[in-house]
Structures are given as structure tokens and as C-alpha cells.
Amino acid sequence: QVQVVQSGSELKEPGASVKVSCKASGYRFNLFPLNWVRQAPGQGLEWVGWINTDTGNPTYAQGFTGRFVLSLDTSVSTAYLQINSLEADDTARYFCAREDINGALDYWGQGALVTVSS
Amino acid sequence: DIQLTQSPSFLSASIGDRVTITCRASQAISIFLVWYQQKPGKAPNVLIYGASNLRGGVPSRFSGSGSGTEFTLTISSLQPEDFATYYCQQVYVFPRTFGQGTKVEIK
Numbered sequence: 001q002v003q004v005v006q007s008g009s010e011l012k013e014p015g016a017s018v019k020v021s022c023k024a025s026g027y028r029f030n031l032f033p034l035n036w037v038r039q040a041p042g043q044g045l046e047w048v049g050w051i052n053t054d055t056g057n058p059t060y061a062q063g064f065t066g067r068f069v070l071s072l073d074t075s076v077s078t079a080y081l082q083i084n085s086l087e088a089d090d091t092a093r094y095f096c097a098r099e100d101i102n103g104a105l106d107y108w109g110q111g112a113l114v115t116v117s118s
Numbered sequence: 119d120i121q122l123t124q125s126p127s128f129l130s131a132s133i134g135d136r137v138t139i140t141c142r143a144s145q146a147i148s149i150f151l152v153w154y155q156q157k158p159g160k161a162p163n164v165l166i167y168g169a170s171n172l173r174g175g176v177p178s179r180f181s182g183s184g185s186g187t188e189f190t191l192t193i194s195s196l197q198p199e200d201f202a203t204y205y206c207q208q209v210y211v212f213p214r215t216f217g218q219g220t221k222v223e224i225k
């Protein structure tokens with residue numbers, strides 16, 4: 001069965017970097033893109049970006065360019081979200097989700113809570 | 119970027135009520151709209167894709183309609199497990215965008 005499993009919670013100081021992983025299983029990894037979605041505490045869903053799991057080509061939302069980097073390791077069917085120069089406003093749960101042929105995010109990871117605090 | 123505006127942002131309803139949530143797009147997106155349900159502490163789940171197609175396993179009391187710039191999600195008879203936050207998302211162009219959410223609470 002399809003599963004998307006993310007890495008655990010992270011506590012980081014401002015200015016540090018964090019790398020969140022998203023491991024997919026139960027299907028052919030390169031057939032479905034992966035999306036990343038941010039949800040700050042008590043807030044709504046915010047689309048971060050998308051990565052083509054066949055070519056590795058990422059697309060980012062405005063506001064998530066520069067410090068946010070999407071990447072893949074296809075040998076282990078895993079996608080990554082790296083955030084550099086962390087700021088307090090980056091504190092949020094970051095979800096990865098598989099995108100199906102209709103564009104819907106049909107399988108989601110459990111979310112990784114990133115807390116930025118000194 | 120395409121803006122999605124949901125209304126209302128909050129609604130209070132009783133078990134058995136018919137509930138309608140609207141999602142308006144700032145420009146035409148054909149039928150490339152998805153509805154999600156999210157419960158506290160959980161990831162969202164797809165309810166409707168392609169504006170009106172019910173995802174397998176989703177109860178038939180949920181339905182979606184619309185095209186272009188105006189879309190609706192209807193729950194025909196609200197059940198206890200439906201109290202949650204609902205989001206629309208356009209999948210027409212990049213960047214994908216979400217509506218701000220509609221929280222459905224018990225009256």
C-alpha cells in the first residue's frame with residue numbers, strides 16, 4: 001500500500017539549517033510528483049513547492065525561493081526539503097504529499113514540526 | 119498568483135444540517151479544483167477532485183460543483199465526524215494555491 005513517511009520534529013536556532021525527509025513506498029516513485037505544504041500553528045495550508053520525481057526539477061511558490069531547497073534521492077525513494085538561514089516565522093509543520101494524475105494530493109506524510117527558537 | 123477566497127471562514131451547524139462552502143478563484147481555473155478535509159493534528163484528506171468527482175471511499179453526502187471561478191462543496195446532512203476544517207486548492211497552474219479554510223463547528 002502507498003505510504004509517505006516523514007522525519008521527526010526538529011528544534012533549531014535562528015540562522016541554522018534543517019533538512020526534512022519524505023520517504024515514499026508502495027508505488028513507483030518517479031511516476032508521481034511530490035508537493036510540500038506548510039502549516040504554521042493555528043493557521044491554514046500554504047503551498048511551498050513541487051518536485052518532479054522523474055527529472056528532479058523543482059518549482060517553488062513565491063516567498064519560498066532562495067532559502068528553501070527541494071531535492072531527491074531516487075535510490076531510496078526519498079524527497080527532501082532543506083530550509084537555510086532559519087527564521088522564527090519558519091516555525092510550522094511541513095507536510096509532503098504525493099500528487100495524483102488529477103493534481104490532487106492523495107497521500108500525505110504525517111508532517112514534520114520544525115520549531116525555530118533560541 | 120491565483121487567489122482562492124472561501125466563504126464563510128467559519129460556520130456553526132447542527133447534526134443533519136445541509137452545509138455549503140464556496141470557493142472563488144481570482145481567475146478562471148476550469149474544473150481544476152480540489153477539496154480537502156483536515157481534522158486537528160492530522161494531515162488533510164482529499165474529498166473531491168476535478169471540482170465534482172468524489173474520491174473513492176468518501177461518503178456520498180459530500181458533493182462538489184462549479185467551474186471557472188466559482189465552486190461549492192456541499193455536505194447534504196452533517197454528521198459528527200464532519201466537524202473539521204475544509205480547504206479548496208487550485209491545481210490549474212503553478213504556484214498551486216489553497217483557500218484560507220472554512221472551519222465547521224458544532225452549534
